[in-house]
Amino acid sequence: MSDFDDLYREIILDHYRSPRNRGELETPPAVRAEGFNPLCGDEIVVYIDVDDDGVITDVAIGGQGCSISQSSASMMSAAIKGKPVDEARRLIAAFKGLMSIHETDIGGDGTEAEQGISLSLDNTDDMSLGDLEALKGVVKFPVRIKCATLGWNTLAEALDEARPIQ
Amino acid sequence: MSLPVDIKRDFPVLQQSFHGHPVVYLDSGNTSQKPQAVIDAMAHYYEADNANVHRGSYELAVRATAALEDARAKVGRFINAPAANEIVFTKNATEAMNLLARSWGSANLAAGDAVVISEMEHHANIVPWHMLAAERGIELRWIPVDGNGHLDLTDLDRLLDGAKLLSITAMSNVLGTLNDIPRLAEAAHAADALLAVDASQYVPHVATDVQALGADFLVFTGHKMLGPMGIGVLWARAELLDAMPPFLGGGEMILQVTKEGFTTNEIPWKFEAGTPMVAEAVGLGAAIDYLEALGMDNVRQHEVELTAYAMRKLTEDHGDKITIHGPSEPSERGGVLSFVFRGEAGEVHPHDVAQVLDQSGVCVRAGHHCAKPLMTVLGANATSRASLYVYNDESDIDTLSAALSAADELFAF
Numbered sequence: 001m002s003d004f005d006d007l008y009r010e011i012i013l014d015h016y017r018s019p020r021n022r023g024e025l026e027t028p029p030a031v032r033a034e035g036f037n038p039l040c041g042d043e044i045v046v047y048i049d050v051d052d053d054g055v056i057t058d059v060a061i062g063g064q065g066c067s068i069s070q071s072s073a074s075m076m077s078a079a080i081k082g083k084p085v086d087e088a089r090r091l092i093a094a095f096k097g098l099m100s101i102h103e104t105d106i107g108g109d110g111t112e113a114e115q116g117i118s119l120s121l122d123n124t125d126d127m128s129l130g131d132l133e134a135l136k137g138v139v140k141f142p143v144r145i146k147c148a149t150l151g152w153n154t155l156a157e158a159l160d161e162a163r164p165i166q
Numbered sequence: 167m168s169l170p171v172d173i174k175r176d177f178p179v180l181q182q183s184f185h186g187h188p189v190v191y192l193d194s195g196n197t198s199q200k201p202q203a204v205i206d207a208m209a210h211y212y213e214a215d216n217a218n219v220h221r222g223s224y225e226l227a228v229r230a231t232a233a234l235e236d237a238r239a240k241v242g243r244f245i246n247a248p249a250a251n252e253i254v255f256t257k258n259a260t261e262a263m264n265l266l267a268r269s270w271g272s273a274n275l276a277a278g279d280a281v282v283i284s285e286m287e288h289h290a291n292i293v294p295w296h297m298l299a300a301e302r303g304i305e306l307r308w309i310p311v312d313g314n315g316h317l318d319l320t321d322l323d324r325l326l327d328g329a330k331l332l333s334i335t336a337m338s339n340v341l342g343t344l345n346d347i348p349r350l351a352e353a354a355h356a357a358d359a360l361l362a363v364d365a366s367q368y369v370p371h372v373a374t375d376v377q378a379l380g381a382d383f384l385v386f387t388g389h390k391m392l393g394p395m396g397i398g399v400l401w402a403r404a405e406l407l408d409a410m411p412p413f414l415g416g417g418e419m420i421l422q423v424t425k426e427g428f429t430t431n432e433i434p435w436k437f438e439a440g441t442p443m444v445a446e447a448v449g450l451g452a453a454i455d456y457l458e459a460l461g462m463d464n465v466r467q468h469e470v471e472l473t474a475y476a477m478r479k480l481t482e483d484h485g486d487k488i489t490i491h492g493p494s495e496p497s498e499r500g501g502v503l504s505f506v507f508r509g510e511a512g513e514v515h516p517h518d519v520a521q522v523l524d525q526s527g528v529c530v531r532a533g534h535h536c537a538k539p540l541m542t543v544l545g546a547n548a549t550s551r552a553s554l555y556v557y558n559d560e561s562d563i564d565t566l567s568a569a570l571s572a573a574d575e576l577f578a579f
């Protein structure tokens with residue numbers, strides 16, 4: 001598969017034309033965060049509802065932008081729904097690792113990201129284990145990495161507001 | 167066409183291929199490619215004429231100083247400035263606008279004073295004024311843009327009433343709209359306001375005469391007119407420059423420095439602190455030589471014809487799927503073509519358009535083009551933009567149009 005075909009894999013186009021979890025949630029009790037990509041004008045709005053046990057009971061995604069930013073946010077929403085906040089945070093680090101971004105400040109010393117956290121096997125939503133892997137092709141187009149991570153960075157902000165890191 | 171048929175050969179970057187396709191460079195509004203003559207002139211300066219300027223007594227330093235000041239005189243003639251000492255070299259047009267805002271602004275604008283700009287301005291002609299508004303409470307007024315991409319001048323006199331400065335683009339970098347600068351100059355001066363012109367897209371594409379335009383200040387940049395990055399120009403009338411306080415402080419811009427203070431050098435050097443970008447000035451001079459050999463009237467004519475061809479061809483091939491922003495009449499605009507492309511299933515996002523076009527070797531820009539207020543007026547977060555210059559021809563437009571069909575196929579849901 002050429003680099004270009006890698007970037008625009010069918011699964012990405014699927015999430016782009018039928019984005020999951022589109023809409024809004026009432027705030028409060030949900031938390032809302034907004035992110036912009038100044039390069040190309042992408043915007044993502046992330047709503048999350050976190051219950052008293054720290055589980056993300058609902059997610060909604062808004063905003064507009066390119067196929068990479070919107071499909072990544074859509075896949076993200078399916079991946080975190082029903083998950084505990086901690087797991088969502090680890091997913092963020094893992095996804096950024098997929099994008100070759102290794103950080104040391106997401107509740108750990110970075111070794112988790114470097115080891116490539118395996119994605120949850122419990123998720124029985126329409127997102128399968130391989131969905132996020134489809135975005136691996138983005139790495140070959142560095143300019144698009146910010147598009148792919150936009151939703152995830154916005155999610156991190158929303159998580160910090162809902163459940164600040166102690 | 168009024169330009170040499172084989173003009174692409176003069177531009178080394180355009181001899182390349184990407185993804186197996188010859189490059190089709192349609193992003194000159196962002197930055198232009200350079201002819202070999204400009205590259206050679208800069209290399210030659212470093213090989214043969216390099217020394218610091220204005221301070222040496224040896225032959226090499228004399229040559230370096232002449233290289234800089236000859237370039238300055240050349241720039242002055244290119245825009246018909248009354249004198250070469252009205253040409254201030256900066257890093258780029260953005261820095262020139264900041265020099266104007268900071269130096270002229272700080273001495274002439276107080277809280278409540280009004281500056282008039284427009285909704286189609288580039289951030290370089292917006293943000294410095296926002297900064298002054300935050301810093302000293304100046305009022306910013308906006309000329310609106312109408313549905314055809316023209317300035318809506320209905321309320322111009324009211325907007326100018328009591329204003330100190332009108333600062334406006336001569337050609338929009340998104341819509342391509344050419345604004346009627348002489349008319350705006352007349353209106354500004356009638357209201358006792360000065361006129362500043364952002365000519366970054368204009369000078370490279372249209373024969374420029376600052377005196378005929380009626381401008382008091384005018385900024386432009388070398389890298390959009392076949393010259394190198396790293397050099398811009400602020401032109402202003404000598405009496406204005408003489409009255410303005412300096413911008414940056416250091417060597418070159420002083421006459422006398424003691425422990426108590428300093429006095430400033432004459433213009434333009436008062437505004438050129440530190441070692442200047444001599445090689446870049448030489449490059450800009452060589453770019454001007456190249457453009458003058460083509461003839462700016464020919465440059466403009468070529469662009470009007472190619473813009474007309476592009477608008478016709480893209481509409482013929484894609485019909486309702488493409489909307490080109492800005493004036494529909496080619497003579498009222500430059501070759502800056504922002505467009506919206508809708509595939510079968512809806513708009514193809516500019517970032518995706520640019521990515522698909524890249525696969526065919528076609529270079530366009532996607533984004534807000536440093537004009538976010540204008541994007542808000544257009545109701546878009548981003549547009550795709552193809553911008554034409556001297557080395558583009560009809561085959562480039564044909565390739566662009568075919569590549570858009572590929573985008574249509576990929577995103578046909």
